[in-house]
Amino acid sequence: MEQEELVRYILESTESVFSTMLGLETTAGTPRTSQGAVAPSYGVAALVGLAGSWIGTGSVDCSAEMSCKIATAMLGTEYDTVTDDVLDAMGEVANMIIGNIKNSVEAVVGPMNLSIPTVIYGRNFTTRSQRQNQWTVVPFECQGDEFLIQVMLLPNSNAQSLMQCVRVGGEVEA
């Protein structure tokens, strides 16, 4: 998959979720790539795994303040500190953004599944994937604050052998 294509899916999905569910305007910054470790996070990181014909991870990263703005917009209740409601809202935002990216990607590369979101909240933590792979990072500005959408995707080397197992009349043939 071309980098430009993935960036386009990230832009479309993020703007759709923020405008439809949150009623918030976003301005996309300059997309970039990051090799290996994801940049240190500074508040809340909501991660979703992807698996299927391609595998990877997607995340929504932002400050604690931004996460409160997101939850406030989503739930119609004012949040000024990170609570379970805020973390749940972030998980669902990640689920929708990465889920819609997945829908676009799988139309091109084949079926994929989404994991349940994991949301991390704290200070001075770093997240990294097991492998040193290229991440696509798109920054967004929203209400004077920033958030990042980060996606790492690569072809699943096991997908080919899995595709060779065909279920015929209830029997599995390899």
Add this chain to the structure above:
Amino acid sequence: MALDVLIVDDSAAIRKILQRVLLQTDVTLGKVLEAGDGLEALETLKSNKVGLILSDINMPKMDGLQLLEHLKADQEYRDVPVVMITTEGSQAKVMEAVTLGAAGYIRKPFTAEQIKEKLASIF
């Protein structure tokens, strides 16, 4: 007659949003119940009758399509409309839900209008 609704989603945020949207519709609401997954939904339904179920697909323990399959096989709930509300957008998933008997399929992110229109088409 008041409509009792069961909302099934592992996200508390989505359950809150859907509760809010239901209050904005023209439907006269009775009880609005919640469940975090398909298994919890079936447990809730053992002691509560509802007239509408709104369900996510991707959930732990029992997903929305498995829940739908159970409901359609149960004489007591076979005729209760089940609307799927999900991020899953593949044609295959939509067809699977329709084949299993879903009354509707709404993709996230959704607007309040989409939910209202779907309920108006059912009731």
